[in-house]
Amino acid sequence: MATWTWFHRFGSPPWVYGFARRWAPWFGGAALLCMLIALYGGLVLAPADYQQKDAFRMVYVHAPAAWLSLMIYTTMAVAAAVGLIWRMKVAHAVAAACAPVGAWFTVAALGTGMLWGKPMWGAYWVWDPRLTAELVLLFLYFGYMGLRAGIEDQAKADKASAMLAVVGVINVPIIKYSVEWWNSLHQTATVMQMGKPKMDFDMLWPLLLMFVAFALYFAAVLLIRLRAELLRRERTASWIREVLT
Amino acid sequence: MSEFFSMGGYGRYLWPAFLLGFGIVVLNFWMAVSALSSAKQDAKRRLEMQS
Numbered sequence: 366m367a368t369w370t371w372f373h374r375f376g377s378p379p380w381v382y383g384f385a386r387r388w389a390p391w392f393g394g395a396a397l398l399c400m401l402i403a404l405y406g407g408l409v410l411a412p413a414d415y416q417q418k419d420a421f422r423m424v425y426v427h428a429p430a431a432w433l434s435l436m437i438y439t440t441m442a443v444a445a446a447v448g449l450i451w452r453m454k455v456a457h458a459v460a461a462a463c464a465p466v467g468a469w470f471t472v473a474a475l476g477t478g479m480l481w482g483k484p485m486w487g488a489y490w491v492w493d494p495r496l497t498a499e500l501v502l503l504f505l506y507f508g509y510m511g512l513r514a515g516i517e518d519q520a521k522a523d524k525a526s527a528m529l530a531v532v533g534v535i536n537v538p539i540i541k542y543s544v545e546w547w548n549s550l551h552q553t554a555t556v557m558q559m560g561k562p563k564m565d566f567d568m569l570w571p572l573l574l575m576f577v578a579f580a581l582y583f584a585a586v587l588l589i590r591l592r593a594e595l596l597r598r599e600r601t602a603s604w605i606r607e608v609l610t
Numbered sequence: 611m612s613e614f615f616s617m618g619g620y621g622r623y624l625w626p627a628f629l630l631g632f633g634i635v636v637l638n639f640w641m642a643v644s645a646l647s648s649a650k651q652d653a654k655r656r657l658e659m660q661s
Contacts, residue, residue, distance in 0.1 A: 393639075400635075409614075419618040426631035466638055473634040480627040484620055582635060589642040596649040605653050 376453050378595050379604040385588035385595075386608075393585035399578035406571030414568070423481040425571060429579040431474035434502060435537050437467030437583060441509070442534035445527035457523040458598060460530060461513060462590035466583065468506035475499055486550055494543035495551040498536060505533040519598065 374380050407425035414421035441463035448456035478496065479489040490496065509526050516522035544553045564572070599605055617624045 413618065418620065420620040420624065422617065423624055423627050426628050430631050430634075465641070469634050469638050473631045476630045477627040480623045480630070484623050582639075586638055586642045589639075589646050593642070593645040593649040596646075596653045600653065600656055606657055609650065609653055609657065 376451075376455055378455055378458075378599050378602065379608065381455050382592055382595050382604075382608055385592045389585045389588040389592075392581045392588065396578050396581035396585055399574050399581060403571045403575035403578055406574065407568075411568045411571055412565075417485065420481065420484050421568075423477060425575050427474065427477040427481055428572060429575045430470050430477060431499065432576060433579045433583055434467055434471040434474045434499070435540060436580070437463050437470060438502060438505070438530075439534065439537055440587075441467060442530045442537075445530035448523060449527045449531065454523075454598065455595070457527065458591060458594040459587070460527060462587055462594045464506055464510050464513075466586050466590065468503060468510065471499065471503040471506060475503065482550075491550055493550050494547040495540065495549055498540040498543050501536055502540060505529070505536060509533070 403425065407422055411422070413419050441460045444456045444459040444463065447453055448460060475496070478499075482491070483489050509529055512526045512529055513522045516525060543549060544551050596605065615621055615625070
């Protein structure tokens with residue numbers, strides 16, 4: 366029973382607000398440090414690829430952005446499911462805080478992918494399964510945010526948008542495995558695969574560090590957005606006065 | 611230095627990709643901070659109206 370008490374704390378808005386205020390700067394600082402080292406490693410230290418030459422360096426921005434777009438959606442869906450099952454208001458606030466960040470990183474994944482696609486495939490856009498499924502992810506984020514904005518009653522907005530988030534999570538494995546299930550121009554997994562990654566270690570470490578940097582960055586931005594969301598939702602709560610004065 | 615920026619002729623694709631990716635990183639952070647600041651101002655205004 367005692368092991369679950371940590372989980373109960375996450376149901377308390379004032380506790381979560383304090384937690385977010387304490388931890389966001391640490392996550393943000395660590396993210397910046399990791400990002401700078403990974404950028405130097407990826408742009409300066411890593412050797413050029415024997416096939417793609419220096420164009421391969423786009424992996425250091427495209428892959429972390431694409432991975433983050435999926436990770437944020439999964440986080441949003443899990444938070445939405447927790448909100449639906451346990452009726453935890455903080456979980457709905459987490460899901461709401463995830464959506465805009467996830468949508469922006471889906472735009473980053475699509476945009477950087479287009480800029481990589483032109484020199485490699487000869488076109489900015491092709492209706493490839495991976496690209497199309499990623500575009501569907503962007504529409505799911507838009508749908509989630511639109512649904513929240515369109516329903517005035519907070520409880521109803523939470524419930525409806527949470528259902529959409531949970532149903533939409535089916536798109537995450539579709540994006541991940543689309544390159545294996547269907548014929549695709551997009552390359553198959555090079556890092557996230559069973560056994561040894563296909564990349565050389567000199568190219569791999571900056572990429573892995575960039576993944577860590579993006580994850581830390583997401584944690585920092587999520588915590589800042591979560592504080593804003595909690596202030597907006599708990600507008601009549603007495604703890605708001607204590608944290609603001 | 612110009613060799614570094616040309617990136618073997620791929621610079622015109624690579625640098626806009628980095629600009630877009632890291633531009634979104636900066637923009638997202640700024641938007642989150644701005645949302646928090648505006649939520650704090652709203653909350654303070656409500657508290658002042660109550661008291």
